[in-house]
Amino acid sequence: MAEEFLTFRGIHKTFGQTVALAGVNLDVFPGQVHVLAGENGAGKSTLVKILMGVEKADRGEIRWKGRMHRPHSPIDSLRSGIAMIYQELNLALHLPVHANVFLGREIRSAGVVRESEQKQRTRELFRMLGADIDPTLPTRQLGIAQRQLVEIARAIGADAELIVMDEPTAALSEQESENLFRVVDSLRQRGVGIIYISHHLEEFERIGDMVTVLRDGHRVWQGPAAETSPNEIIRHMVGRTIEDLYPKRQPQFGPVLLRLKNLNSPNGTKNASLEVRAGEIVGIAGLVGGGRTEMLRALFGLDSADVEEFTLGDVRIRVPSPHRMLHHGVGFLSEDRGGEGLAQNLSVAVNMTLSAPEQISRWGVLSHTRRERVSEALIERFRIKAKSPSQAVRELSGGNQQKVALARLICADAKVLLLDEPTRGIDVGAKNEIYRLMNRLAEEGRGILFVSSYLPEVLGMADSVYVMCRGTISRKFRVEELDQERVMALATGVEQDQSPHGRPLPQGEEGSQPCARIVSNGPSFNKF
Ligand SMILES: Nc1ncnc2c1ncn2[C@@H]1O[C@H](COP(=O)(O)OP(=O)(O)OP(=O)(O)O)[C@@H](O)[C@H]1O
Ligand SMILES: [Mg+2]
CATH class of the missing domain: 3.40.50.300 (P-loop containing nucleotide triphosphate hydrolases)
Known part of the structure; x- marks a missing residue:
């Protein structure tokens, strides 16, 4: 048995009536890339958010290097050596890039932040990632892909022993992804453990050591990456080829x-x-x-x-x-679904029908029944995992939010x-x-x-x-x-x-x- 590193035991989590995780066990070892696969809404992000202290498990325990791990916040986790690249990109947009890379662990001398050193280190991290970004720019000016690279640089630069990557390549091109994989290779050689979440299944063959498939909050399959194939993983994920x-x-x-x-x-x-x-x-x-x-x-x-x-x-x-x-x-689907794409606090139904008032009105008056009917049909057509049309968009998993944004364009005809x-x-x-x-x-x-x-x-x-x-x-x-x-x-x-x-x-x-x-x-x- 390898040394104890990170173990999840019996993790349960519900949101209202939604069971996000139903007793998940998982072991990660040093120098191992453990891939988490599963459909949108399978529970992948929830599991790693519990590890980071963003969410709290209802039941179950996490052990980290031989001790119980009960973080109250991501900063807690970071202090104990666990960093995460967030799917929804958690950056302070008003700050310059280097300040985001060093957020929460600023380089100081005599209490003063040493900006020039932060900029220099940020440049080095970007060079390693092959990213051409000016560390002094306000983060707000960066596109989504560049923000993703900043998020990656932040996690890599934290010298963590475990790094969670929740869809780190979603916004990256092949070349940027390959640069990241090379960084992952070297992290692995240094004994860093990695939990890797992605919907690009062929990436698992490139960097994965172990694969775990979640489905509706259950662990349905686990095995070495070398002994499986994208097709087999798809079968475990969706129950069909x-x-x-x-x-x-x-x-x-x-x-x-x-x-x-x-x-x-x-x-x-x-x-x-x-x-x-x-x-x-x-x-x-x-x-x-x-x-x-x-x-x-x-x-x-x-x-x-x-x-x-x-x-x-x-x-x-x-x-x-x-x-x-x-x-x-002409309809437009923005790459930034969180910022300008969707109204996060409004319901799935409102978001879907926002650009098509005529479809949900009768005699020029908004009809709630029509809106419900139109959105229920779209939820069905796109197989969106939502409790009801009135659920707030922010409560949906990342991929399901994307489907709502697409459904809106279709609805607007x-x-x-x-x-x-x-x-x-x-x-x-x-x-x-x-x-x-x-x-x-x-x-x-x-x-x-x-x-x-x-x-x-x-x-x-x-x-x-x-x-x-x-x-x-x-x-x-x-x-x-x-x-x-x-x-x-x-x-x-x-x-x-x-x-x-x-x-x-x-x-x-x-x-x-x-x-x-x-x-x-x-x-x-x-x-x-
Ligand atoms: N804050 C929340 N409130 C209510 N429901 C939530 C919340 N966060 C997650 N859920 C629900 O929990 C389930 C699991 O979501 P999670 O984000 O873990 O999925 P995921 O596997 O990461 O999916 P994706 O591939 O789309 O990112 C989903 O049904 C989701 O709607
Ligand atoms: Mg997710």
Whole structure:
């Protein structure tokens, strides 16, 4: 028997009537990466939050290095050598980056915080992670991926003996994830224990030693990572196998729904030109910090932008604004579902129907019954794990919140969907459902433009792909023209195949499939 390190015994936790954990046992050893897998709402975050002192168990005990571990707060846990990378990114946005990295363990001399030393150490941590972030910037100015890297640097820099990573790569691109894995390798060699939670199952093969699968708060399977496979884990997670993670469809393209020529924005987008046709799924790939989110935000009018030409169907848009975009049938799913995506304190039903008042009104008056009915149908369709439509969004697990945000767009009947990381934090079964849904929406004649840091997803789902590199967008590729290596070459600037600035894309360059008419039995759109 290896030395005692970390043990969970019989951990129970309920939230009202929801049983989050039903007697979970788990052992973690030094120098071991213990992977926790499970569907959205399976209880993974709850288990590690109890370890950190964010939540309290109803029953059961945790032993840490031979002693009972009953932390009252994350600071307690940190003092006893346990650090955590939080799924919901717990950063003080008003502070500069280095202050967040050293929050709660500031470097002081004679009581004064030594900022220059903190900045220097932060730079070293970022170098190790391959992150290009200025430690003096206010954290608020960083995008989600960069915030995630700050959160990672904070946990790694704490010199903990055990590090919990709750979906650390959710917002990272392949390259940033690989940098993190290298750091994990070296932590493991130094004898640090790691609890690793992720929905990217292939990561388990890369870094996992042991795998535990939770389902509805129960431990349903455990075994060495080397003796299992993503498919087997999926079977334990969802109780079935998934044949076709990226379901195929026969694309049929209609008229151009969104055409953008030379968008420039102070947030860093340079001469971006792109097109989305009816029935088309368009992916945007690139590195974190490559400018994908910035472009999407400028396009939707969330950040200021200057456009040479912008049309939605026949409507010419001079200055994009969220209000105008929504009015003309464009929906946007923000990568920041906590901040600007969802109203955390409001119910699932209110959040889902926020952009579709007409669907839940009768004679112009809000009908609660309609709202309940519409949201119940969406909860069912997306298999959202919620007690009822009236449950507050903040009480849902991360992945289920993401599903609520997606359901809102569907409910608003958007004709063009701009999706920033639509499946972030979503379990594999639900991902598959979201991909089917994307296919169905495209078949109905809608246009989808989605940003994803997860290349297999871009290559698996998109008909056409743009690759961004430092704020500049490539020409439009047919997905068949690309593989992972070529996308990486374009994303890092090794290969340059930019769209010709100032000139529209030549006809036929944006995909060789015939421009068939879209199916006529789809919904009718009178918004354009
Ligand atoms: N504060 C809370 N109030 C009420 N219910 C909660 C609360 N926190 C979690 N739950 C519920 O407990 C269950 C487990 O949630 P948890 O966050 O642990 O899931 P998870 O496995 O981390 O899922 P995900 O993969 O989506 O992050 C879910 O049903 C969730 O809705
Ligand atoms: Mg979670």
